[in-house]
Amino acid sequence: MKIAAVDIGTNSMRLLLADYVEGKFFNRQKYINTTRIGQNVDKEGIISDEAIQRNVDALHEFANIARKNGCEKIYAMGTSALRDSKNKEVFLKKAFDKSKVLVEIISGDNEADLGFLGVVQEVEEDDILVIDIGGGSTEFIVGNKSDGIKFNKSEDVGALRITEKFLTKDPINDKEFEYAKRYIETTIMETIDKISNLNITKVVGIGGTITSLSAIHQDLKVYDTNKIHKSIILDKDIEEILSNLKKLTVKEKRNLNGLQPKRADIITAGALILNIIIKKLEIKDISVSEFDNLEGLICQKLKRMS
Numbered sequence: 320m321k322i323a324a325v326d327i328g329t330n331s332m333r334l335l336l337a338d339y340v341e342g343k344f345f346n347r348q349k350y351i352n353t354t355r356i357g358q359n360v361d362k363e364g365i366i367s368d369e370a371i372q373r374n375v376d377a378l379h380e381f382a383n384i385a386r387k388n389g390c391e392k393i394y395a396m397g398t399s400a401l402r403d404s405k406n407k408e409v410f411l412k413k414a415f416d417k418s419k420v421l422v423e424i425i426s427g428d429n430e431a432d433l434g435f436l437g438v439v440q441e442v443e444e445d446d447i448l449v450i451d452i453g454g455g456s457t458e459f460i461v462g463n464k465s466d467g468i469k470f471n472k473s474e475d476v477g478a479l480r481i482t483e484k485f486l487t488k489d490p491i492n493d494k495e496f497e498y499a500k501r502y503i504e505t506t507i508m509e510t511i512d513k514i515s516n517l518n519i520t521k522v523v524g525i526g527g528t529i530t531s532l533s534a535i536h537q538d539l540k541v542y543d544t545n546k547i548h549k550s551i552i553l554d555k556d557i558e559e560i561l562s563n564l565k566k567l568t569v570k571e572k573r574n575l576n577g578l579q580p581k582r583a584d585i586i587t588a589g590a591l592i593l594n595i596i597i598k599k600l601e602i603k604d605i606s607v608s609e610f611d612n613l614e615g616l617i618c619q620k621l622k623r624m625s
Contacts (some may be wrong), residue, residue: 322621323385324613325395327374327422329357329454330479330585331527334381335613336388339621344440344614349544350384351527352377353581356410357400357455361480365406375413382418394620396433396612397424399455399477404430427473431458433615435471438523439464439609440618441549447521448514448600451611452481452528452592454585459510461517470517472510476503478528478589485589490568499588503595511599524552524603525611527582528589533607535560542577548609554597557605561590 324335334350356366356374378395401407414422420580425433434451443464449611451458455477485499494512533550534542536624564572564587572583596604 320621321388321390322390322617323381323390323393324386324616325378325381325393325420325422326613327354327356327378327395327397327401327618328399328527329360329398329456329477330355330582331454332356332374332377332381333613335473335617336385336390337614337617339434339617342618344610344617347614349609349613350381351579352373352380353579355454355479356397357403357477359481359483360400360404361398361455361483364404366400366404366410371406371410371413374410375417378414378420378422379418382420392620393420394616395420395422396430396616397422398430398479399427399453403428427458428455428471430456430612431460431466431471431473433612433619434458434525435442435460435462435468436615436618437610437612438525438615440614441608441610442521442523445520446478446518447523448517448519449523449525449608450593450605451526451598452524453477453526456480457507457592457596459505459514461514462606470513472513474507474510476506476592476617478585479594481588481592482585491587496565496591499591500595503592507596508599511596519600522597522600522605523608524605525608526591527579528586528593529605529607530609531578531582531586532557532560532590532593535575537577539577542579545607547607551604552607552608553604554602557590557594557597561587561594564590
């Protein structure tokens, strides 16, 4: 059965096409479009008309790709920015009218569940921590394949949200960097304390921030899923990349190998969030997964049908 899943994130919209046979994924293809539905949502509480149109058009394009590839179902979910916006219904109606795809806005907890479900398709270890740094929020999930999820929490710190709130200078200055750092630490500290008391055997990162950091670390001129999936980044690597990003202008970041140019303005905030998490949890290395909430969404939907 060929299935499509769409994630309308705060920073980007992503599409997964895959054959799903007896609980396993084959012929996975992923597409990404930096659509920024969450632009200024944190500040103004609404999605702008331009952002609505951008995302309606992108969803229509993704739906066409899915249908041309013979997908029997198209599942779509909206995350942090859509959860937070007062005019989400305007987008949902326009999106359905144009693409005939029903977008389901999921809770932070459900988003965390789906990310974990995607990761454990490939990971067999005992209790793992999955970290998903998105544009508007960061999900923390602890559990294992046999017992499921034991702890999850969604925190309102994301790469786009933190950039808009604090990192306004180019290059970033020390004062706003410190303000951002303090804000992130204060927001996530309770969650960090809870996770510290759990017996974690492995840490897995998913989402655009972590895959970008892996690609930067590997100096990839062309993004290669096979080189990203299951790659390892050490704590000192993240510290070094963050230190370098902080000094660069957005224009200079756009020329970095491994980084999508459209992510250049928010990657520093994403790297800062990850760096704070690994320092506070005293993590030495993090494994990167290309299986995430898109795979999780397909698993969840098809299990409900069976």
